[in-house]
Amino acid sequence: MMNIQETSQFDYEHQHKPEPYVGNCYLTPNEHMVHKALLSVSKAMKAYELLDYLRETEGVRAAPTVYRALNALEEKGLVYRLVSTQQFIARSTVAKTGETCLVLICDRCGSVDMIEDPQIISALDANAAQVKFAVRSRKIEFVTTCRDCK
Numbered sequence: 001m002m003n004i005q006e007t008s009q010f011d012y013e014h015q016h017k018p019e020p021y022v023g024n025c026y027l028t029p030n031e032h033m034v035h036k037a038l039l040s041v042s043k044a045m046k047a048y049e050l051l052d053y054l055r056e057t058e059g060v061r062a063a064p065t066v067y068r069a070l071n072a073l074e075e076k077g078l079v080y081r082l083v084s085t086q087q088f089i090a091r092s093t094v095a096k097t098g099e100t101c102l103v104l105i106c107d108r109c110g111s112v113d114m115i116e117d118p119q120i121i122s123a124l125d126a127n128a129a130q131v132k133f134a135v136r137s138r139k140i141e142f143v144t145t146c147r148d149c150k
């Protein structure tokens, strides 16, 4: 009896949860489309590359629509902008506030991976503090050759 109740409660939530949410984060239809596309390619893309991709797959015409969605998704913590290459990658979950990832980028195929290691981050912050700099934001990127491109 207990199990059946739990199951039907889960089904209720599942059926009534609006599609455009990622976690608790609401996305507009455009943001949802851009996020889904970037997740599905699972590599880093420049804005114009993503626009080309969306033109082919979704018939998107207006570039500002895509650029606005990318900016909004970055603010919401669902897209990460690589400083070194000006490319975007999608996150499947919302970034926590203040969270820092070490990003590995393959400069041959554009594949990307992320490492989360709070110990490395706090060691770097401590080094910065020693030379009297208070860290306010961090972007740490490694240009690499991935296993497939070796």
Ligand SMILES: [Zn+2]
Binding pocket: 106, 107, 108, 109, 110, 111, 145, 146, 147, 148, 149
């Ligand atoms: Zn590669």
